Amino acid sequence: MKKFGYEPVVITRQWENKYGDQRDYISQSATRQVEIEKTEYGTLIKTPYKPNLSQRLLLKYGENRFVIFRKSLTLFFELAQYILPIGPKKQLYLEAKKYLSKNKVDLILATGEPFVLFMYASKLSKKYNTKWVADYRDPWSQAAWRKSNFLMARLNKYFEHKAITNAHAICTVSPYVETVIRSNIPNKTPIHIQSNGYDSEIFDQKELEPPSETMVITFAGSVYPWHPLKNVLNTLDRFIRENSSSSIEINLIGTNKESELVKYISAHCKALEQVVKHQSRMPNAELANKLLRSHLLLLFNDHALLGTKIFNYMAAKRPILLCYTNCSETNELREKNFAYDSSDFDKNSLQKELIEKTNSGIAVGNSEHLLEILKKYQAELALTGKIASKSHSIEQYSRINQITTFAKFLDTL
Template sequence: MKVLVITYYWPPAGGSGVQRWLKFVKYFRDFGIEPIVYTVENPNYPILDESLESEIPKGIEILRQPIWEPNNLLSFLGKKKNESAGFLNPNPTFFGKILQYIRANYFIPDARKFWIVPSVKFLKRYLSENKIDAIITTGPPHSMHLIGLKLKQQLGIKWMADFRDPWTEIDYFHQLPLSKKAIKKHHYLEQEVLKNADKVLVVGNTMYESYANFSNNVVTVTNGFDGEITTTETELDSKFTITHIGLMNADRNPKMLWDVLADICIENEEFVKDFKLKLIGKVDESVLRAISEKNLKNNIQLISYVSHKEVVNYQKKSQVLLLIVNNVPSAKGIITGKIFEYLMAKRPILAIAPKNGDLAEILKNTNAGIVVDFNEKNELKRAILDLYSKYKLKDLVVESNNIEQFHRKELTKKVSELLNEMIE
């Protein structure tokens, strides 16, 4: 079987957006599938990680076409032109507000919309000259799905649409200054993709419940980890380290956590000496200010973006791994991709997230950590003190289980079975 994977994010892109389909492509051949990748020739990636290029299977065909991106108009987000769309500036300038309105209402579904028409033209020609059994689109950016929609409508080819994040229920959608007409168009396009795709993949049960209203072909295939689960003794950090890996933007600013940590530091001099918070990845200025206001600056270690291999080492050595879900209307359905690599590290996980959400369900089923809801300050304090007490006794361990189901190879097997089912 030959499948064409249409993706914006591909090595040397770094970050979470590239991981899912890089790993599926990596293992497809083990299940009798030959992948061909279609991606951009001149991308504008927010993060680069050239080490990921070594994971691309040798000899696979990669098609590239140029893209025009209106980056100078994207400054409405208060970001440099190569930052991700989710990194919103809550206080844009007057000019920034104008650009924000233009971007929100005229670049639908996203700023990669100008790649749709030339991609459809190029791929129609390619598909007429090469035998391909199915196409796969992955978003965001959701312009990739509109390429798939047009190819489906014009050629009738089998099509799998993969949603790494929801479309109209993504965490920052409600912050955009969308007109009623623009909102209606987003919903219409989203539903057209759902109704026309032969298979729709989603990463969590909340997304499944939402999308199942529009399609009978929705299947949950979570994200996962790639590599060996830690089984041997690892030399842990000597300090009581709590490590957060990934983006910490204004929406993901756990003020309750800073309050709790400040209270414990005031009450416990020994904790002050032992405690270290490691923030690995991009941290918004508002988060840094909130930390500074609580006099926690001396207990913070900021580490900019590092390679995936280095991230794995940080995870294995940390005493506790921290997960933060954005406190937004769609919080219940957010499953940050880091949870699966945290599972692989076999270290205790402390999550601030809805207790009735998808992430909490994963932690419960794997016995891998603790979930504290957004307003449970006293419970968060008890959880941290309990973890600290176990650290002092050199007994901070986790007895997690059922983790193997989230290995990327096992997940690729599931996707391969769905592709076979779809084509047959």
């Protein structure tokens, strides 16, 4: 941002890669001191993180103990944080307030989720007479888990409208999210669409290649309830059993369900036990190396959501397997478990559209189609020693291009 005349100061929380799974999101930071790091890109202020009682119980006793009590505490902290200076995220507010009291700031940019940051930005904007922009990565009050509780649904709609009322502008990732959030915000607030992208610096200048004899398939990131995970695992298991002479390796990196996956594979996918490698979350540069050393990249259909993972996959220039786009089981999972009301969006997949636009992979219809594709790629690997990618026009999604567009948007404020 500096090249465009902006001096960014990022206030975030400290992160610890202690568990390698979703528990890292709620684990105690290693220090209780604020850490300040000045870099060539700007200033990074990292506040300590102290989990609340519900989170501490989960970390100590696991997810099967004190379930009702923990859920009650979670509901309390989720709602009370918008009114009272409590909860694990309050340190972000206090540090931002401290910085604003001592430094001249032209613009506050708050990114949600967590959406309590929008409330913090709204308060700070009023107190210090500073413009602020709400950056929605996902919808707020329309999330299914918030709408499942009447009190939480009503209060989150109220808090969202209250916070956004004095926002100078809104930034979000896709027309779908714009449509959803527009239903609960003032119509006068302008919305800018800013797509996610990839960091070209960690992919460029690298000539890493996957092995020539073993087909390597990689999935990186979280698994959500609407993903046809078991179906894909069963299909991969079937492929191995029906093609016993083929050599295959499957990497599952940074999933939030590692123990569940290990149990399921052990019970239902015996052929996968020796080829699946579970790995913890890792820095982006290290993840880029893993993607580059893969032949195929597995992506689950997130329907109306585009996400960030697809852009890193595209940057690796390895064929993407989007599972699934024409599958009754996937449709049922979406209707039952999708994060947002399925009636709110066009059921076409944004990921599918992007993959087809850039020729970055294949929109896999169902399990039979996946089997067919795996056999095709295995034959190509056996014949040529590699699996070719024919992607194009992905440079427009590089982080530098996205920053250029974003800077132009900021210039209009």
